[in-house]
Amino acid sequence: MQTGSDRPRIDGIKVSSELVAIKLQSTENDIDTEYRLCGVLAKEKINMPFVSVSRRKNSVRIICCIDKGAERHGEEILSSVFTGGGYSIKFIRNAGMISIFPHQSSFKIFVHALSVFADSGIPVYGMASSLSTLSFVTDFGALERLICLITEQFILPPDHVPLRTEIKIKQVAVPQAHAD
Numbered sequence: 001m002q003t004g005s006d007r008p009r010i011d012g013i014k015v016s017s018e019l020v021a022i023k024l025q026s027t028e029n030d031i032d033t034e035y036r037l038c039g040v041l042a043k044e045k046i047n048m049p050f051v052s053v054s055r056r057k058n059s060v061r062i063i064c065c066i067d068k069g070a071e072r073h074g075e076e077i078l079s080s081v082f083t084g085g086g087y088s089i090k091f092i093r094n095a096g097m098i099s100i101f102p103h104q105s106s107f108k109i110f111v112h113a114l115s116v117f118a119d120s121g122i123p124v125y126g127m128a129s130s131l132s133t134l135s136f137v138t139d140f141g142a143l144e145r146l147i148c149l150i151t152e153q154f155i156l157p158p159d160h161v162p163l164r165t166e167i168k169i170k171q172v173a174v175p176q177a178h179a180d
Contacts, residue, residue: 007153007154007155008102008108008109008112008154008155009154009155009156010100010101010102010109010150010154010155010156011101011102011156011157012100012101012156012157012160013098013099013100013101013147013150013151013156013160014098014099014100014101014164015096015097015098015099015143015147015164016049016065016096016097016098016143017067017068017096017164018068018094018095018096018140019049019050019065019066019067019068019095019096019097019137019140020065020066020067020068020070020071020074020075020091020092020093020095021063021064021065021091021092021095021125021126021137022062022063022064022065022066022074022078022089022090022091022092023061023062023063023088023089023090023092023125023126024037024061024062024063024064024078024082024087024088024089025059025060025061025062025087025088025089026059026060026085026086026087026088027058027059027086027087027088028058028059028085028086033060033062034053034060034062036081036082037062037064037078037082038051040077040078040081041066041074041078044073044074044077046066046067046070046073046074046077047066047067047070048064048065048066049065049066049067049097050063050064050065050097050126050128050135050137051063051064051065051128052064052126052127052128063125063126063137065095065097065137068093071091071093075091092125094139094140094141095125095137095138095139095140096137096138096139096140096141096142096143097135097136097137097138098135098136098138098143098146098147098150099133099134099135099136100113100133100134100150100154101132101133102132102133102134109134109154110129110134112153112154113134113136113150116146116149116150116153117136117138117146120142120145120146120149122138122139122142122145122146123138123139123142124136124137124138125137125138
């Protein structure tokens with residue numbers, strides 16, 4: 001555990017509800033993989049609170065998350081769309097996401113956050129970053145432990161309480177207006 005000024009400062013922690021992580025890989029140079037994935041999930045009204053894409057010359061790797069409530073339907077649909085043809089799909093149940101809000105966007109925070117995972121043996125299934133957030137997809141059962149570890153390893157505002165996403169968004173079809 002680091003002490004005092006060795007600990008980087010962050011402005012907060014946010015944790016998700018339980019999710020299902022989906023790892024999709026194509027060994028073909030299929031430029032439509034991301035489009036097909038997003039299109040299928042949108043058509044089926046399945047929200048994707050996290051997506052990260054890695055593309056190489058002859059492959060694409062995607063990790064995304066869907067709500068646990070859409071697990072069965074999502075697995076059925078995606079397994080039927082992405083079978084054969086160089087696709088590999090894996091569903092990771094009991095996934096969760098933890099996000100930290102870096103103070104002044106220091107690269108040191110990213111490295112420090114990864115070391116918290118490595119030192120604790122908690123898996124990282126995927127990650128994404130922006131100037132304001134670092135988000136890690138991990139084991140849902142480890143989120144409370146991660147909150148404790150991050151609280152020990154980072155400086156947080158004195159009155160900080162981790163944000164928990166409890167809001168569920170459900171897509172509904174909006175009736176189209178007809179021109180008369």
